[in-house]
Amino acid sequence: MFKIGEFSALTHISVKTLRYYDETGLLCPAHVDRWTGYRYYSAQQLPRLHRILALKDLGFSLEQIGKALHGNITLQELRGMVTLRRAEQENRVREEQERLARLETLIKFMEQESTMSVDVVIKEVEPQWVVSVRETIANYPAVGALYPKVIEQVGNPGDLGLPIAIWHDMEHKERDVDGEAGFLLKQPLAAHGTTNMYEMGGATVASYMHHGAFNRLTEAYQNVLRWVEDNHYRIAGPFRELYHYCATPVRQDDESYVTEIQVPVEKVAA
């Protein structure tokens, strides 16, 4: 029989940990002095402690280990536990690898003095109802002229959510741009005249929050698209712009605007 300190030295498990395992019922001392409360461990308990450590090393929680060790577990169930654990661990490894890849991409960006790419995040957006008009317009800033058209055809401006633009060209164009302008909606409305009313699908997007003037959006796009490529994603749909903050009258050089660039993406198979 060992006192807790001796058992701790023997196993290299801290006294705190041993007491915790006692408290949680994972490994109770072979004997506890009724009057002093001293814990006494026996060498026979070493295998159980070792098994605990081994399972912990495999990534099981103490609660799972407790259940597994509580006696009545079959080889079948154990197999099931381990197989499940492996699946979780596979996900874990993949996530951590992707995180590492993002870090390495960021470092590459930073070597070129660009700090912006810190801010690109991948997120899921839900399906959204949209009312819009789509036209070929002279250039990007000209999209501003489309919003009044939408507003005048929709009865109640109170129903409108965030203004958005969707760019259907897959590359940058100086003129004859295929643009769509409209608003997000909380509920579907009836379509009027030349407006489109549809539910825009949900998507995985690379999102970048641009805080600054519209005339620097092109630069922002370049960075986002390079980020997408460097992180092994592929463009999976037309670009979306959400105007989170935009004062009227609209100006191209107002630095207070907040514009979100959303590039639908899908992961390229490794």
Place this chain on the structure above:
Amino acid sequence: MFKIGEFSALTHISVKTLRYYDETGLLCPAHVDRWTGYRYYSAQQLPRLHRILALKDLGFSLEQIGKALHGNITLQELRGMVTLRRAEQENRVREEQERLARLETLIKFMEQESTMSVDVVIKEVEPQWVVSVRETIANYPAVGALYPKVIEQVGNPGDLGLPIAIWHDMEHKERDVDGEAGFLLKQPLAAHGTTNMYEMGGATVASYMHHGAFNRLTEAYQNVLRWVEDNHYRIAGPFRELYHYCATPVRQDDESYVTEIQVPVEKVAA
């Protein structure tokens, strides 16, 4: 200005999280109503929140993010942070991969109905003082005869720690075994007669706690050695046996004994 629920819906960040970020000073609302305590967020805060999410995604703690966002950080410092983070993340990935590898090995073992390999753990053992005799003996059980020799040559049995054996043959032998028998010591003693007194080096070992009779140790060795191989380790020294529990008179079939097998190992380069 958005109320917290609106801002939450807009960003897909939970209300709880936003309040937590307020509390920790990471992202305080643009305005807080003095009387009601209501939090009001502005669209201008979206970029900051996005940056927080991005850094969190890269694995930084909220505390680190707080420092980085607190304004006065140079590109140099940011680069340093990210580079450090990458190093950590590389370790992380490696650890998780190794854990996965252990799980897969275990599954392979379990397919063959062996559950024992759950209990093999890698651990570091410190250098230890040892007093022992080394001889070529008839077979493994014959090692028992060596311990009295050690005891009689050492004055005080009170100084002796755990009995151990060290097997210097790299393979299983039926006879003429090169065995060493002795005891761990707390402090060095003077050597006497034919005993050796030396400090056994520390090592990384694959350790298996065998709870059962000596005559089943061979089977245990087989499993441990297979585990070592399957987990891409290489044997790095003679095997050690520690007799944590062993009643006298010594019998080969006493199932209450607890014997630890330690196989010094080193990782094989991937």
Place this chain on the structure above:
DNA sequence: TCTAAGGCCTCCCGTAACAGGAGAGTCAAC
């Protein structure tokens, strides 16, 4: 036999990043 040092006990707090819930106040629409 007394004492001092160390070992052991229980109880409480802290960790990171929130989630859940109680109880009370606030806002907006009908």
Place this chain on the structure above:
DNA sequence: GTTGACTCTCCTGTTACGGGAGGCCTTAGA
């Protein structure tokens, strides 16, 4: 005016322990 949705603060719980306070127990030395 009322209802129901929203918001507030405060408290607890999560995992696997570590640190420390305050008090009892054991053991070695004087």
